[in-house]
């Protein structure tokens with residue numbers, strides 16, 4: 001097991017039906033993505049708009065690009081023409097800006113609300129109360145060029161398996177509550193994005209539908 005294709009095949013054997021793999025290719029070159037593409041992978045996750053756009057230009061057009069990074073309002077326009085799913089919405093303002101840019105492209109962009117479930121402050125996201133308040137306020141319903149399709153979260157970086165399990169469990173409970181209270185059961189609100197290289201098995205056990213896996217596929221990232 002020492003190449004990208006093998007790593008992907010291995011991970012796919014571990015994913016139950018209904019769980020999809022986002023191959024997190026940030027900081028890895030287009031060649032590495034091409035290798036994963038040839039192994040059949042189509043969903044890739046990136047955390048910088050500029051980097052994602054450059055790769056979008058270089059690579060096959062049937063790739064689905066997921067933006068998983070922290071969103072900056074002024075960069076949304078660059079990805080609006082092509083992004084498939086934005087995982088990291090953490091304010092109503094961002095949702096409005098995505099809506100505006102999506103409208104210019106005549107698109108409806110799918111978005112996930114990011115929820116802060118970890119103990120570290122460094123991670124972004126709504127807390128549950130803020131999320132409920134935004135949904136209750138209801139202004140989002142008038143945004144015709146975005147679609148809220150689920151929730152996303154990142155667990156604490158820790159060896160404590162119970163802590164991680166509890167955080168994912170909490171996010172799943174919130175997902176069910178939000179779906180129940182603010183969305184039709186037939187709506188596209190059906191994605192729960194949680195789980196990375198070190199914790200995706202726990203995330204799957206707790207109901208994840210999208211695992212975001214980078215280093216386990218592509219190796220360590222070089223941040224230079």
Ligand SMILES: *Cc1c(COP(=O)(O)O)cnc(C)c1O
Pocket residue numbers: 024026047068069154195196197198212213214215216
């Ligand atoms: C980088 C990143 C990942 C992938 O992390 P790995 O530990 O390499 O699998 C997943 N989700 C988000 C939001 C990330 O920024």
